[in-house]
Amino acid sequence: MRKILFLVAVLVLMPSAFAQPVYKTTADILYRNGKLTAYMRERCRLDVYHPKHKKDFPTVVWFHGGGLKAGTRTVPEALKGKGIAVVAVNYRLHPKVKSPAYIEDAAAAVAWTVRNIETYGGSAKRIYVSGHSAGGYLTSMVGLDKRWLAAHQIDANAIAGLIPFSGHTITHFTVRKERGIDEKQPVIDNMAPLFHVRKDAPPMLLITGDRKLELLGRYEENAYLWRMMQVVGHPDTKIMELDGHNHGQIANPAHGLLLRFIKRIEAKQK
Numbered sequence: 001m002r003k004i005l006f007l008v009a010v011l012v013l014m015p016s017a018f019a020q021p022v023y024k025t026t027a028d029i030l031y032r033n034g035k036l037t038a039y040m041r042e043r044c045r046l047d048v049y050h051p052k053h054k055k056d057f058p059t060v061v062w063f064h065g066g067g068l069k070a071g072t073r074t075v076p077e078a079l080k081g082k083g084i085a086v087v088a089v090n091y092r093l094h095p096k097v098k099s100p101a102y103i104e105d106a107a108a109a110v111a112w113t114v115r116n117i118e119t120y121g122g123s124a125k126r127i128y129v130s131g132h133s134a135g136g137y138l139t140s141m142v143g144l145d146k147r148w149l150a151a152h153q154i155d156a157n158a159i160a161g162l163i164p165f166s167g168h169t170i171t172h173f174t175v176r177k178e179r180g181i182d183e184k185q186p187v188i189d190n191m192a193p194l195f196h197v198r199k200d201a202p203p204m205l206l207i208t209g210d211r212k213l214e215l216l217g218r219y220e221e222n223a224y225l226w227r228m229m230q231v232v233g234h235p236d237t238k239i240m241e242l243d244g245h246n247h248g249q250i251a252n253p254a255h256g257l258l259l260r261f262i263k264r265i266e267a268k269q270k
Contacts, residue, residue: 063131078255136167
């Protein structure tokens, strides 16, 4: 009985040894400044989910999907409690805006994170960018086409890694629709991640669903981006196809791959 009472006393007196990390969410932050429209004030907002008693942690900037026409920010459940911060971002949507407004917002959100994440305890040198579908497209555009972050005096190569989930690598179908181009007509211009392949880009993990279940051509265009990154000599582009998962099903299993990717990159930097 005394042994049991002693063990209980130890547990009570040493709660920190068994306590779970504490996380906090700071919500509805306006990430753009200057002269803003009412719609920009509504949509250009983000939430920061982060561990409270940890320093220099990695951060994932997360862009939701929805074809650049729908969707809203949320912190993926699979990324909660993993020792990282997640910056969940809203951006303006078609038809209220047209390209390149979506990419401009994405770049502004990444720039905000670079400049502000240390306030929350994170490291500006350990920022990863990811998103699903349209969010994957925005991820690749911001990370590969350097002009968008350059507008904020930030080098896209400062991003620690890019992890697009099933994003277009050709010009997005909504952008093509804005130009009167049929969604089945592939286009590779300066609004396509494929247009911006380069050897010095950040490490990149491309994740898609099963090629037989994915949206039309989505696996193949990602495979082409992977191949062209090899051609230009990029040292760290990988592609993973999730067998048996369609476009909408890949996000949850892909989050595990994202966390593994971050762990690998972080280990290389030590």
